[in-house]
Amino acid sequence: MSRNVLSLRLLLAAGAACTAFAAPALAAGNETPEPGGAPRAPIMLTSTSAAAAADAAAMEAAAAPQAINPVAVAAAAAAAQDGEDLGGWTPLGSEPFGQELFAKWVPVPNGESGAPRQGWLGTADGFFTREAHLAYTYVDGDGADFHQGLARLHYPFTRRLWAGVEVPFYQDLGGSSDFGDITLNTQLMLVEKRNVSLNAGVGWRLPTGSSSFGNEIFAAQPQLNLFTDVGGGFSFRGRVAYEFPDSGVPESFILNAAIGQTVTDHDRAPIGDLTWYVASTWREFDNGPTFVSITPGMRTHLGGNLFLLAGIEIPLANSSSFFNEGFTVQLVQGF
Secondary structure, rough: OOHHHHHHHHHHHHHHHHHHHHHHHHHHHHHHOOOOOOOOOOOOHHHHHHHHHHHHHHHHHHHHOOOOOOOHHHHHHHHHHHHHOOOOOOOEEEHHHHHHHOOOOOOOOOOOOOOOOOOOOOOOOOOOEEEEEEEEEEEEEOOOOOEEEEEEEEEEEOOOOOEEEEEEEEEEEEEEEEEOOEEEEEEEEEEEEEEEEEEEEEEEEOOOHHHHHOOOEEEEEEEEEEEEEOOEEEEEEEEEEEEEEOOOOOOOOEEEEEEEEEEOOOOOOOEEEEEEEEEEEEEOOOOOOOEEEEEEEEEEEOOOOEEEEEEEEEEEEOHHHHHOEEEEEEEEEOO
């Protein structure tokens, strides 16, 4: 056998061995080996297949989870909340003061813990409401008892400007009746955020009643009023004021504070927005006895935006100079 023939046989044997080893490897990698026949053509990445691969990669990237921008998510959530839950209300206090001086009033949503901005007896409102009130008060005095019927209207002209008027249309003292002094309140909202409201104003007492009932007095009462949601459905509110009357009546410094809790939802009438509270007033006169009282009370939503309030004011000092107890029942209609 010549050397050339031997070399040819060795090459053929090597090729057969490579084919035998390659077949199992293909079966393991593709799970279905191709049948024998013409050898596979090598895979070439053409321009068409490259474009298809790029499209596939783009689709896969679009389907993959994207990185989350927490600032954008928070802004979107706040916008959705403002549009749905807050009724378009936005806080006051961060923008230039005159920017919303004549903007339309928007009811403020409940505080973050659910405390609503609703008036109580025996204390002040650090917020604006649009309501009509009708109240009856009975006062147990050392001498003749006192009865009063009072109508009140609250109206916010803008988000910054508010006015209220109180009309004691009926007063009875020992069987004699008369009309009382009307009070006009004007207020300016300083700060209004979700959990805090602060306003300042002046209460004007007009001498429309009879002096025999302790009326016919003109007085101005500058005041600063506060409301805040303190959590758990509790809210705190109060007033700091000073009254300047005429007709020889002594001036007085007034400090008022109240705390209470709303324990039911608004829609659970006739016990919706059921609230208990305790208010306290300290009034220091220039020359006269100091008046200190406490007023426990309640408020409930009867339905149809109609509310019922009741409270009893009890003097804690010098009751003989003022009265023993004062009972008040009041209906409030929001509109």
